[in-house]
Amino acid sequence: MLFVNTNGAGLGHLNRCLAYARTLSSEVTPVFFTLSSAVDVIHDFGFDADYFVSHFWSASGSEAWNRELAYRMTLMLRAVRPVAVVFDGTIPFRGLVEACRQFDDIPFIWSRRGSNRPDARPVPVDEDFCDLLLEPGEIGDEYRVISEREDYRRVALEPVTLLAADELLSREAARTELGLAPDEQYALFSLGSGNQKDTREIASGLAAGLIERDVKAVWAQPPIAIREPLLPPQVERIRCYPLARYLRAFDLFVGAAGYNSCCELLLAGIPALLVPNRQLTTDDQLRRARHLATTLPVVVSDCEGPETRVRAIQDVLALSCADAGQYPSLDGARQAAREIMQCVEKRDG
Template identity: 25%
Template sequence: MDNPRILLAAGGTGGHVYPAIAIADALREENPDSEILFVGTKNHMEWKAVPKAGYNILNVWISGFHRRFTFKNALFPVKLITSLFQSLKILSDFKPNVVVSCGGYVAGPVGWVAGKKGIPVVIQEQNSFPGVTNRLLAKFAVKIFTAFKEADQYLPKEKTQVTGNPTRSSLKDADREQALESFGFSEDKQVLLVMGGSGGAKTINEAMKANIENLHDEAGLQIIWQCGPRYYDELSTEIDEQKLENLRLLAYLDNMAEAYAVADLVISRAGASSCSELMLTGKPSILVPSPNVAGDHQTQNAKAMVNAGASKMLEDSTMKETMSELVEQLIHDQENLKRMNQAALNLAKPDAAKLIAKEILEIAKSKL
């Protein structure tokens, strides 16, 4: 095959960006001659995550539309028109054979211009309730890859294929002993990994702040707490890490593979990508669905994992009062952790990225 050119548009959160990176890795593995370019925004996480993964990224000036009137909304029409012209230039210069939308606002203008230009658009939708961008682009799509069958009711059924969410296979690569060493942890204490998604989660952080001494001192746990960049400065002044020698408070987790390698139990939001990573790595988890998402899709994601025996669920509004007891009940029960581990692995779709990459390359081939 000649060098297929694939443009990936994804932005805003790790839930959109990491599946896109997983697809890019699989594309490169399937065809090392693939020319891959990302489109994102400078003020979101993709601007660092994508180059770190080894790919080039170009900027489009776009953001979401706020429901109440703000100064940002007044700028929205200007941003939209600018982003359409930027998208046209990127598409004209790069000449992709396929454009892949993994969601986020940035995928909107890029996918729309591609559709109007007759460039094949492929969508990868992570959630049971599709995001607004992917719903808008669905009419242009030649193929839509979903993680949940429930997404079909919001998308053209004849175009959809349930593949699961693409996850980075490198998440399973870390050696546990080396990972423990890199965090400065010992083998003889259980490790709790707490994550609020790439931006952090206020409720999880407040619950952790209220329970940290109990989890650290009384339960005797080693804790990795990823609190998010916007919360880090305040929390790092409020939490005395000198006293809590087995706590690692971090704004962001660069070494996810090592964090998963050491974790005995994970507390996490129930975003589709987080759930897929927990399945892939086989990590027992406590899921706290965010109440602030469209279609309450995180609760649906969490229920699927709870029903399979891979997770337990806590309500966002009550987790401060209930988390310590549940963590202690689970993390010291080795037999139950083993059962949860196997249940998570049984749910995993480790070949999702490969399946999607193969189909994208087939579509690209028809356009070369």
């Protein structure tokens, strides 16, 4: 089965494809064709992957880039001959569609996350091209069939996470692996790659404010980041993926309100200061952050000025870890795997 993901502002597209691939790996052999510069992450999970540079980083214009994509994707389909193509992205690129149309016996499955901003332009769904449309939901969303006909099915899923709750390390085990002191107070910073929003001033101000309050700051360097933030010298830096595995090592989380981060915080239950990225053209991080704050100990702030940052730090330090309880289900990956296999079996007759 061929998994194709775009290179977004973070690792959401790649995470969801990896979640599907891991869940399906007992039934199919996953192979990746990725536009994400974090291709090494796929190899670390034991999957084969071919890399094609994202249009965001390519020197080619749109027409030339799509021609190159169509050529490379065609070669990949000829070599792999997958039982299905599973694509995760905002919209399938023209070059991808052109390549897949040459193999109309191979089902095309599109995974497209929702929670778009109210002012975002709607993305048209090419129902004649797509065999199955999966819509990974937000926290609290439930599985349901949106529409169905003989050659097309559209399904809403529960949230999709790469790891399950029992795959997260305990506080003690995570601190041991990361080399953190057992009796110190730590804050984990994950404010995004910085490729679409420069968060260096916010990060530096928040880190300094926490250090003044005897909280050690740890900066998680994203695999796709292209610039280093200017942080106080006391800030420790780590590189680890998936970050969710280590969340319980920390007393609080400071980060953007991305899809992955919010779902993973639900698994870990630690207090969080969420700084929504409002520069994204589609993803409604502010709405997601406010919704999560109704379930978990979360402070939502833009942290744009010194006074706002001081107040946000005070508020988040007053929070306690969430009690273990019954939280909304995060079973989207297994639901997607079931839908994907049903689609393949239906095509096979």
